[in-house]
Amino acid sequence: MSDTILVINAGSSSIKFQLFAIAPEKQLDRRLRGQIEGIGTRPRLVASDATGQRVIDKVWGTDEVGELHHALDRLVVFLREYVGRLPVAVGHRVVHGGPEFIEPTLLNSRVLDHLQRFVPLAPLHQPNNLAPIRIVLERQPHLLQVACFDTAFHRHHSEIADRYAIPDRFYREGVRRYGFHGLSYEYIASRIPQVAPEIGDHRVVVAHLGSGASMCAQQGGKSIESSMGFTALDGLPMGTRPGQIDAGVVLYLMNEKGMSVKDVEHFLYNDCGLKGLSGISNDVRDLLSSVDPRAKLALDYFAYRIALFGGMLATALGGIDGLVFTAGIGENAPAIRRAVVARMSCFGIELSETANGKNQLRISSDASRVGCYVVPTDEELMIARHTLQMLQMQKMPKEKRA
Structure with missing residues (x-):
């Protein structure tokens, strides 16, 4: 059985997920695509395999899946039953990386606390993106988690493109133009040479x-x-x-x-x-x-x-x-x-x-x-690619010091 990478995109009442198998030559094969929706109201897990065939459609009562951590528990049970074991890494979409996070980043409690600072800049997304990261850190602290930022693809803009016409001190504090949907644009940029x-x-x-x-x-x-x-x-x-x-x-x-x-x-x-x-x-x-x-x-x-x-x-x-x-x-x-x-x-x-x-x-x-x-x-494939790269870097032998 191949190792797998789980990709999570969490919302206020749903968890969208995809599961990728790490195939030979480090290729990624999509195994599952699904979501747990209606968390706290009408919780339902729906998932399909790579061919689009429905593999599960299950509904619970609100007393069973009333909060995000309950939904994650159900997802873990499903993955154990369907795949046989848990993924070796989890990649997360995180909307805002601020001025500091300009590439995919390994997650720990220090990074998570830093990302919490950007909640006011993306109040619809950031809290929901960070919630499952925190839960996994608490329950599986040794599981590799990677944050992939929607702002990262745009972080190499010129200063003229980045600035607002306000005093410099605000720019230095991080009040600047970030841009979003970067994971989508990064994927499109990778596809254009192939399709056009x-x-x-x-x-x-x-x-x-x-x-x-x-x-x-x-x-x-x-x-x-x-x-x-x-x-x-x-x-x-x-x-x-x-x-x-x-x-x-x-x-x-x-x-x-x-x-x-x-x-x-x-x-x-x-x-x-x-x-x-x-x-x-x-x-x-x-x-x-x-x-x-x-x-x-x-x-x-x-x-x-x-x-x-x-x-x-x-x-x-x-x-x-x-x-x-x-x-x-x-x-x-x-x-x-x-x-x-x-x-x-x-x-x-x-x-x-x-x-x-x-x-x-x-x-x-x-x-x-x-x-x-x-x-x-x-x-999701873009997130899986970044997560795989981080996983490979963690597995590389460390250089010996003289």
Whole structure:
């Protein structure tokens, strides 16, 4: 039986996981994909094997799986039964690594305490990302755990790209533009030379469009600029987050509407974006199927802002040779892609309606001066790769000192 690596992406009421077997030649074979959802309400474990075949679908009462540590216990039992033993390492998605953590990092209590400092910068994600790490550290302290950061891929931006126009002391304290969805962008950067070699080393704008959405300017497989900044609130409008917003709006909400800091935080993270614009839903699928004019407004605004930021990122690159769509909306919503490209036609991008409608790899027409592509992302595989590298480094013999 091969050793395995478990990848965990924990949310407030769910644990998404994937299990990879370490095959010969240090290749990674996906064995399982699943999640425990509804923790504390309607807990349910669902998992499928590499072929998509369902291997478990189990429901518990809230008294059995009421908290995260109960869910982890159930996951451990399932893995023991299905695989026969526990993984040799666990890789975690951690949204914010701050200015210090710029590469995958071995986890211990000291690192965990440091990462706790960034909770205010990613309140929807960071606490949930760190919770299972803490539990595993307590119960299996010798099990290798690796944090893979969504900010790390962007940490080599120029200082001009990183800064805000505020006094230098804040920049030195870490108030800077970080960028997010880095694991997705890193994976896309690794795939482009394989699936679209014609733009491999050229100027590429990648649009990661999901419930959380952002864009990244890449050249030569490296991040040059990102639409997101200090927190995951900036840039594109998202499912429930507003994206770019005048700071004066926040001051207005507090000074004129009497909203507290906590009120504003909840408002910006939960009540804005597509949900706020439409008054209907934060799900693009719901909005696409709706005849309500507010749904159309939200989608038009979404496409407009994506195209607007696409132009900004093309400027950062000095031009654009490729446009890539990825993530749930980017990979599966031809209407959104069509609306974005229509607004970016001034760059010489032209769609093939047939290819776009079928979610094909290349969706631009033969006449298009800029290639347009749909490349599925795989953040979990990226985490597994980093975790495997860290595992191999730990197993390397130490150099003998004279």
